[in-house]
Amino acid sequence: MNKLWGVFLSIFIVAAVIAGCSGTPAEDTSEASKSKGNGWPRTIMDASDHGVVLEKRPERIAVLHPLYMDYFFALDTPPVASVNAAEAMEEFATLQPYAGSAEVMDLGSSSANLEKIIETNPDVIVTFKGSVDTNYDELNKIAPVILIDYTDTWEKTTRLCATIVGKEDFAEGIIKETQDMIAETKNQLSALQDKTFALLRVDGKANFNAQGSKNTMYYNETAGFGLLAPAGYPEEGESLSLEGLSDMNPDYIIIQHSIDVAEAAVKEKESSKVWNSLEAVKNDHVAIFDNSLNSASILAVRLAAAYFVDLANS
Numbered sequence: 001m002n003k004l005w006g007v008f009l010s011i012f013i014v015a016a017v018i019a020g021c022s023g024t025p026a027e028d029t030s031e032a033s034k035s036k037g038n039g040w041p042r043t044i045m046d047a048s049d050h051g052v053v054l055e056k057r058p059e060r061i062a063v064l065h066p067l068y069m070d071y072f073f074a075l076d077t078p079p080v081a082s083v084n085a086a087e088a089m090e091e092f093a094t095l096q097p098y099a100g101s102a103e104v105m106d107l108g109s110s111s112a113n114l115e116k117i118i119e120t121n122p123d124v125i126v127t128f129k130g131s132v133d134t135n136y137d138e139l140n141k142i143a144p145v146i147l148i149d150y151t152d153t154w155e156k157t158t159r160l161c162a163t164i165v166g167k168e169d170f171a172e173g174i175i176k177e178t179q180d181m182i183a184e185t186k187n188q189l190s191a192l193q194d195k196t197f198a199l200l201r202v203d204g205k206a207n208f209n210a211q212g213s214k215n216t217m218y219y220n221e222t223a224g225f226g227l228l229a230p231a232g233y234p235e236e237g238e239s240l241s242l243e244g245l246s247d248m249n250p251d252y253i254i255i256q257h258s259i260d261v262a263e264a265a266v267k268e269k270e271s272s273k274v275w276n277s278l279e280a281v282k283n284d285h286v287a288i289f290d291n292s293l294n295s296a297s298i299l300a301v302r303l304a305a306a307y308f309v310d311l312a313n314s
Contacts, residue, residue: 066087112135155179203239206269
């Protein structure tokens with residue numbers, strides 16, 4: 001796997017592209033800009049059954065899932081607190097460019113720790129629909145709670161988060177920039193258009209699960225990278241035996257999981273004749289994408305685009 005490991009060991013080079021791509025618009029802080037989106041107060045149409053009123057532009061944002069840290073960092077408005085913040089800032093490839101750039105209080109591993117959330121004195125709380133059903137009313141007593149549909153596209157989520165902080169124009173700029181990155185990546189991958197890619201996760205026993213071609217934008221020809229799935233690759237998530245993976249015999253295997261977990265799963269199979277018979281293994285075409293890319297956030301998409309460009313050129 002040495003060939004592709006070099007791609008991912010150069011993460012800080014790639015990350016710099018994400019954090020500082022030329023063309024990313026500077027924030028317009030003029031009064032004219034602040035009045036856009038109906039100004040303040042404004043009603044945020046989120047995934048709840050009603051709109052959420054924000055009386056003023058929030059300055060202190062608490063997120064109850066680390067996924068949403070990606071969006072607010074991308075919008076140059078880092079949150080003041082997040083569930084699993086310390087782990088995410090240290091380990092997530094998407095957030096490596098921002099390490100040390102902002103203090104994000106760690107709310108622990110549970111969105112139900114109301115005392116810690118209160119301690120952050122948030123102006124708004126952001127999480128995904130269904131995650132706080134049992135304490136939604138209690139959270140709303142602390143600050144307005146905005147719910148995001150976890151299945152929304154990265155574009156829609158970026159726009160919603162931008163509406164929360166009044167950065168709609170900024171959001172459109174980075175959305176266009178990211179879409180251009182996707183288009184350029186697809187162009188770069190055209191040299192591999194006949195090659196098949198199996199996107200995998202790892203279960204608790206070091207076995208592989210197929211992500212499912214419908215569960216990731218990587219296979220989407222219109223909005224994603226247009227990867228070609230191997231014959232027999234499922235549309236939905238599904239556990240795979242090595243024999244099942246052998247029947248697919250993909251040209252490339254991408255394991256999208258925590259690096260240490262993925263490495264251990266690969267090492268466990270190094271003595272398997274079936275594993276070593278795979279085209280991807282024989283040709284050193286097994287790559288590991290950090291678990292944070294599984295989120296398909298705007299930062300995850302941008303980092304994946306950079307990874308695929310490097311892969312196409314390797």
